[in-house]
Amino acid sequence: MxxxxxxxxxxxxxxxxxxxxxxxxxxxxxxxxxxxxxxxxxxxxxxxxxxxxxxxxxxxxxxxxxxxxxxxxxxxxxxxxxxxxxxxxxxxxxxxxxxxxxxxxxxxxxxxxxxxxxxxxxxxxxxxxxxxxxxxxxxxxxxxxxxxxxxxxxxxxxxxxxxxxxxxxxxxxxxxxxxxxxxxxxxxxGREIDAPPSDGSDPVGQALVRRYLAAFGPAATADLRAWCGLTGLPGAVAAVREELISFRDERGRELLDLPDAPRPDPGTPAPVRFLPAFDNAILGYHDRGRIIDDAHRGLSVAGERVVLVDGRVAATWTVKDATVIVTPLRDLSRTDRTAVAEEGEALAAFLSDNESHRIQIAASPS
Structure with a gap:
């Protein structure tokens, strides 16, 4: 596999x-x-x-x-x-x-x-x-x-x-x-909530499996459960398993995925991105190691806004007086700081209706 x-x-x-x-x-x-x-x-x-x-x-x-x-x-x-x-x-x-x-x-x-x-x-x-x-x-x-x-x-x-x-x-x-x-x-x-099927089937659970994998996969069943909080999904997973393909991660966990979902080359460049508090790109997994280091995992549940550099959480950000303030969590190269500054300026403009392009990046931790 x-x-x-x-x-x-x-x-x-x-x-x-x-x-x-x-x-x-x-x-x-x-x-x-x-x-x-x-x-x-x-x-x-x-x-x-x-x-x-x-x-x-x-x-x-x-x-x-x-x-x-x-x-x-x-x-x-x-x-x-x-x-x-x-x-x-x-x-x-x-x-x-x-x-x-x-x-x-x-x-x-x-x-x-x-x-x-x-x-x-x-x-x-x-x-x-x-x-x-x-x-x-x-x-x-x-x-x-x-x-x-x-x-x-x-x-x-x-x-x-x-x-x-x-x-x-x-x-x-x-x-x-x-x-x-x-x-x-x-x-x-003006519409009633969809009632569960009387025959005991779980079409909603099956749809959730497919939708989750489309937005978050490849992923383990533990990741699916962590995202939605639902138990009782093994039956839904089993019902759609023939539609899916399997991988393993470096820990040996089985990962499920949709056959035609995008899996880019690992060498694909990843741009700087500013994520809001509690973003599901981080919270949507049991094993969040694909996007955030274990040392910083607590940030994802503490309401900290984070900055992705090369696809991983590398800083936090906040806004004060129309200025986007970035606090690095690790050393950033000159190239990375420039990319963070450019994206942060664009974010400041968005948040202020183009009245501010100010960004402040703190020194990297020693």
């Missing part, structure tokens, strides 16, 4: 994630291809798409949100993702059990002994009027019935798990601040 080394996996990841060459895809198609974007920080998807698409206009993504073509929902790993409306409806029921388990697990002590189905029914009754509500407002509406449960766990189990909701604009619009206001997903989109 062919072994793919770390660099080969890196270049495949960059190609699938639209980070090797910026794509000409429409924004909606890019969101679909990427299986959504991590969006717990509302402005981060804009930088993520700017790094992936040519001539990206942030107003287009805002229009897709207000036009209900994309939505902000709790899905993969119980985190807020920006996904297409079609994917939200198709995937939400498949994530239901995971969302319940993870949210209940986070508040096991506070929610111990509660009948979650009863709580869900009560929450649905409150939300039935169609009025947008914050998590706190929903919890307060039910506080008299469950007075012993603190508002935070009561509201979060409802909003993140029991009631499929969407976070309404202006939350998530370009350069717009807005609190989280929720309405049921089905009422916002």
């Amino acid at each position: 062919t072994v793919l080394d770390t660099r080969a996996l890196n270049r495949a990841t960059l190609a699938r994630q639209l980070l090797l060459d910026r794509a000409d895809l429409p924004v909606l198609d890019a969101v679909a291809h990427l299986c959504g974007l991590q969006a717990q920080e509302p402005q981060e998807p804009f930088a993520g798409l700017w790094s992936r698409l040519r001539a990206f206009d942030p107003s287009t993504l805002s229009d897709l949100l207000t036009g209900r073509d994309v939505v902000r929902v709790h899905l993969m790993r119980r985190t807020v993702h920006l996904v297409t409306a079609d994917d939200a409806l198709a995937w939400r029921a498949r994530h239901d059990s995971m969302l319940r388990q993870k949210t209940f697990g986070a508040y096991r002590r506070e929610l111990d002994g509660m009948d979650l189905d009863e709580l869900a029914a009560a929450g649905w009754a409150v939300m039935a009027d169609g009025e947008p509500r914050s998590m706190t407002e929903l919890a307060r509406a039910l506080a008299e019935r469950w007075p012993a449960v603190p508002p935070r766990p009561l509201g979060e189990i409802l909003i993140a798990a029991l009631i499929p909701v969407v976070q309404l604009p202006p939350r998530g619009l370009w350069r717009t601040k807005g609190g989280v206001r929720n309405v049921p997903l089905s009422s916002w989109l």
Whole structure:
């Protein structure tokens, strides 16, 4: 069986994630291809798409949100993702059990002994009027019935798990601040959530396997599970296995992939790319060694924005006073610093509507 080394996996990841060459895809198609974007920080998807698409206009993504073509929902790993409306409806029921388990697990002590189905029914009754509500407002509406449960766990189990909701604009619009206001997903989109098949088959799970590999492969089943947070996928993998090809990584893990998916030559040059906080190009794997060193793995869950140099995490970045500030994690060559500066200047211009091209690169660590 062919072994793919770390660099080969890196270049495949960059190609699938639209980070090797910026794509000409429409924004909606890019969101679909990427299986959504991590969006717990509302402005981060804009930088993520700017790094992936040519001539990206942030107003287009805002229009897709207000036009209900994309939505902000709790899905993969119980985190807020920006996904297409079609994917939200198709995937939400498949994530239901995971969302319940993870949210209940986070508040096991506070929610111990509660009948979650009863709580869900009560929450649905409150939300039935169609009025947008914050998590706190929903919890307060039910506080008299469950007075012993603190508002935070009561509201979060409802909003993140029991009631499929969407976070309404202006939350998530370009350069717009807005609190989280929720309405049921089905009422916002005017369509019901796809129900699981009655015959016990798992077409959604099988589609997730294919979609994940198209955007993240080649990958192990542990990587797939780490990306979505779902258990119970071995059956879906087994059902599509005949469609797939296999490799091994340098650790001996079996990697699955779509036969015709891009696997560029490992020597393909990789441009500098600025990634937003919690980008799935890093979080979408159990073994993240293809793109980030173990010594820096904690950055991927700490909300640090990172810079890819030669395809790997080599620096962090932030913005202050319209200046992009880059902090290297390792020594950068003069050529690399020049490439980082050029891409950082372009990012500063994007973030400031061409009012600033300022970038500051700190000294490399000694």
